[in-house]
Structures are given as C-alpha cells and as structure tokens.
Amino acid sequence: MCVSLMKQVILLGRGGQGAVTSSRVLAIAAFEDGKYSQAFPNFGVERMGAPVRSYARIDDKFINLREQVYEADYAIILDPTLLQSFHEKVSDTVIINSNKDPKDIKLDTKAKIKCVDITKVALAEIGKPFVNIAALGAFAAITSEVTLKGLEKAIQQQMGNKGAIVEKNLNAVKKVFEAAKK
Numbered sequence: 001m002c003v004s005l006m007k008q009v010i011l012l013g014r015g016g017q018g019a020v021t022s023s024r025v026l027a028i029a030a031f032e033d034g035k036y037s038q039a040f041p042n043f044g045v046e047r048m049g050a051p052v053r054s055y056a057r058i059d060d061k062f063i064n065l066r067e068q069v070y071e072a073d074y075a076i077i078l079d080p081t082l083l084q085s086f087h088e089k090v091s092d093t094v095i096i097n098s099n100k101d102p103k104d105i106k107l108d109t110k111a112k113i114k115c116v117d118i119t120k121v122a123l124a125e126i127g128k129p130f131v132n133i134a135a136l137g138a139f140a141a142i143t144s145e146v147t148l149k150g151l152e153k154a155i156q157q158q159m160g161n162k163g164a165i166v167e168k169n170l171n172a173v174k175k176v177f178e179a180a181k182k
Contacts (some may be wrong), residue, residue, distance in 0.1 A: 005136050007145055008069045011135075013078035018046045018132030019131035021158065023054035025074055025138055028154035029146040030058040038063055044164075045061070058145055074143060075111070076135050082106065093182075095138050097131050114142050116180045125172040126165075133169045137176035148177055 002149040009026065009115040013019035020041040027039035054067040071089040079097045083105065090111040098105070099117040107113060116138040125134070133155060140146050151173055159166045 006063065006065075007074065007143075008072040009056040009058070009139075010069055010072040010075045010090070011054045011056070011078065012073045012086060012088075013052050013054075013081050013132065014048075014074065014082070015050045015052050016128065017052070019054040022050060022078070022132040022136060025054040025133060025151070025154045025158050026056045026139065026146065027058070028157055029094060029136070029140075029150035030056075031150075032157075033147050033150035033154040035060055036063050038065075042068060049066050051085060073162075074139070074145075076139055078131050078135055082144055086121040093142060095135070095142060097135060100113035114138070114180070116176060118176055119174045121172050121179060126168045130169075130172075134176045135173035139181035140173075141177045148174065 011019040012024050023039040027037035036059050040055055042053045057063050073091045073092045075088060075094045075113050077096045080096055086107060090109055091112055093112045094106060094109060096113040096115050097118040098103050098114050102113040105113050115137035118138060119129050119136050122131045122134050136151055140148055140151055154168055155169055156166060
C-alpha cells in the first residue's frame with residue numbers, strides 16, 4: 001500500500017510582492033530535488049497591494065489533485081499585515097515574515113508559528129524589501145521539504161541571466177536559511 005506524503009503550502013502576500021513567483025520557485029525546487037510538484041495562484045481582486053494567495057504541492061509521487069488548497073501543511077506569510085485576514089487551516093507550521101516573538105502572534109491555529117525577519121535580510125542583501133524568494137530559505141530550513149541546492153537551481157532557472165539580482169537573491173536565501181535554523 002502506497003501512502004501519499006503530499007505536502008500543501010499556502011503563500012500569502014500582497015499583489016506585486018511575488019507570492020505567485022515564490023510558489024513557482026518552490027515547485028521548481030521540489031522538482032530539482034526529485035519530487036513531484038505543482039504551483040498555482042488564486043487571485044481575488046487583481047491589483048497592486050491586494051491580498052494574493054498562491055499554492056504549492058510537493059509529493060514523492062505523481063500529483064493528480066487539481067483543486068485549490070483548503071487545508072495546508074504549511075503557510076508562508078510574506079506580509080505580516082495580512083495576519084488579521086489569515087483564516088486558512090494549517091496543520092504543521094506557519095512561517096511569518098516578522099521580527100516579533102512567535103508567542104506574541106495571535107492566530108487561530110494549532111500549527112507551530114515561526115517568525116523570521118526576512119525583510120531585514122532582504123534589505124541588507126538585495127537593497128530592497130523583496131522578501132518573496134528569500135522567504136523560501138526559511139521554508140527550506142524549517143520544513144526540510146526542499147533543499148538549499150534545489151532552491152538555488154530553481155532561482156537560477158526562474159530568474160535567468162539577471163546577474164547581480166540572482167546573486168543577491170541567492171545570498172538572501174542562504175542568510176534567511178541560516179537565520180531560520182536558529
């Protein structure tokens with residue numbers, strides 16, 4: 001009997017913040033690690049700054065499921081101002097881009113809450129608060145669902161030959177990975 005170990009991830013951000021790109025990079029990283037994966041967005045009002053949910057699935061076997069994620073194993077919240085509108089069911093871990101102590105975060109969830117100051121790292125490494133790719137370093141460190149090597153390959157594949165910005169994002173991912181391990 002084959003038991004599915006599929007993991008489902010919700011990425012929550014604001015329009016223009018890169019949640020859709022993050023889910024795509026996460027799925028590519030899982031593929032680079034030898035797993036099956038999917039990534040897909042869910043748009044409400046399509047405008048800059050509006051809440052955006054994007055999803056990823058990761059499994060060791062082919063994924064036949066083609067529906068929205070209703071109950072996720074993990075959530076990545078790119079913008080902490082979205083916490084008040086976060087009502088998703090998450091069973092394992094919620095990763096929040098925040099410098100707060102997880103005990104100070106009030107969420108109606110039984111999932112573990114992990115806070116990582118991704119914005120601080122992004123500002124230091126990229127020079128701008130581009131947290132979407134860097135947040136995947138926290139996901140890799142906290143969940144071990146993808147490897148740092150898989151993420152590096154996915155970032156290079158997704159960002160192409162953009163030279164310095166690719167290197168800055170790779171550095172940010174590594175720094176966030178290390179920060180999340182602490």
